[in-house]
Amino acid sequence: MEAAPRNAEGMRSIAYSGTAADRKTNAALHKQLKTFVLHLIVTIKIMTDKKISYLPDFTLSPRIDQVGIEERAARITKRSIKKETKVNGLLLTLNMIDLTTLEGKDTEGKVKQLCYKAMHLMDVYEGLPTVAAVCVYPSMVKTAKKALEGSGIKVASVATAFPSGQAPQSVKISDTKYAVQQGADEIDMVISRGKFLEGEYNFVFDEIAAIKEACGEARLKVILETGELVTYDKVRRASDIAMYAGADFIKTSTGKISPAATLPVTLVMLQAIRDFYYKTGKMIGMKPAGGISKSKLALHYLVMLNEILGEDWMNNKWFRFGASSLANDVLMQLMKEKTGIYQGKDYFSID
């Protein structure tokens, strides 16, 4: 579609030069144009042969059957997971958590404490994994990085004027670069929902691509903030844009808007990841975040993940939970399975 006007432009300029008399130059130009078009055809053929991603028209992203998606998500909650399977699921859940503190009142002390919690979830329970990452604001990255040294736990930082994303691109890029410089292993960016809803998909795409470039080595998680996108169709479209623009992960929410992560919305995004994988052969991670505070719900997410994307995704390289209170609930359930006694939250550290 975009090539057409450019072609017209080219033809016009040739015609113009034709009227400028010199027939020789005109013929040369014609030849040049011919070879250019030939080249173009060859490169396009190479790109398609090598499966190098060319951009799809995002307005044509698949439409989502709302009733169907919700029904399927609801069916997944009916699966019964008991005993060893449950314990294994819970341990995996712990290992997939991005332990998060994203509050205005965060202090260095609070972040250090959270990092300690991340490393020592519950020392009385032997063989417990650590969480996957600690997720903080850019200004706390340095503190977290230092506190987590040698533990293997990643530091994730939100960036790009989180949570609203309402800032000029230069600010967003420097925000990202700052977080990376401070030592963040992962960057959680927010898309410009306003621009997205206006239909400025190219703007959103370019912005994600620019942030991806600013990330360097750090893995990029793109937050769609599905609570503000209104429909599943738009969630699917935003997922496609993010993945084609270079996201390593797509993430549902900031946790600041309700509704945050839900099972149906996650299902839509997982399907988008699957389709993208079939098209390009590239794996993309998924991170539901916000509102997942109970182990049972976390297990439902794992069931869904397994059913849609399969075992390759069942690890913390490709799946994360963004949560602050989920860890404690999982610990309580693990202790319940171990001791047979229902647990109370008074006996688990807050952070």
Next chain:
Amino acid sequence: MATKVLSKKLKTQTPVAAKKATASERLEVLKTYKIYIGGKFPRTESGRYYKAQNANGHTLANVCLSSRKDFREAVVSARAAFADWGSRAAFNRSQILYRIAEMLEGRKAQFIEELCRQNISTTLAEKEVTLSIDRLIYYAGWCDKFQQVLSSVNPVASSHFNFSNPEPTGVVAAIAPQQTSLLGLVSVVAPIIAGGNTCVVLASYTKPLCAVTFAEVLNSSDVPAGVVNILTGKISELYPYFADHMDVNAVVFCENDADIKNAIQLKASNNLKRVIFYDKILWENIDAQSPYFIQDTQEIKTTWHPIENIGGAKAGY
């Protein structure tokens, strides 16, 4: 031949069918006795039930046989309700307890009828219901007064103003008296909630009807959801969970069974629950009500408040 037989059959059948159609008696709509968790009336998650019978072996109702998971859910709602209920003004709790009494008074007849179905004479049934109402009024009165009776200013030999006052202990799991249907339950629940605690109560196994109907009273009398949760089921099955759930702060047991009492004490030691036995109390007696029942589920908090040197103070003027 065949048609003749058919017509004969029709003739004999028609009058019966006609009678059925015109004089079908109205079927009585029986009440489903469900449990009460978090202000809602769910069935037990286990799907089990038992038949509550009266002394003649006549079935009164199908009643939920609650499972440990029902108890777990009930504790979750009780815990969630505690922050609000425990920090309300004592006077407001008083108003709400009074309201329960009012609603119970309004449905007196229903309770008397239910008690009679469980083989109690009308006179005794009436006595039990009025006594239950009076007991609620009694504890409604105490809601904002027991603190003054139970608290103290303590003399200390340092420069501190030292005082102790009662605070609700949290979630109380209670196994109600099994011999009475209503009075025992009310007498146990009222002091627990009057003191600002929330509770999960196991009703009488053999006489559960009034407990479920009482839940309806609670539900329509401004008691916030989760403050009182009522289960029906077996003591032997549920008491271990009542005693060892780590999110329960006190356990009340009203039967005189030495083995169970022993086991409860052992299990309760896991998180140092308060263990309260009301095993020798006759609930219809006047001494079955007192502020000390409220005290049983209170914690005493003592505050040392630094002040000027009054210990060694002589009159400065």
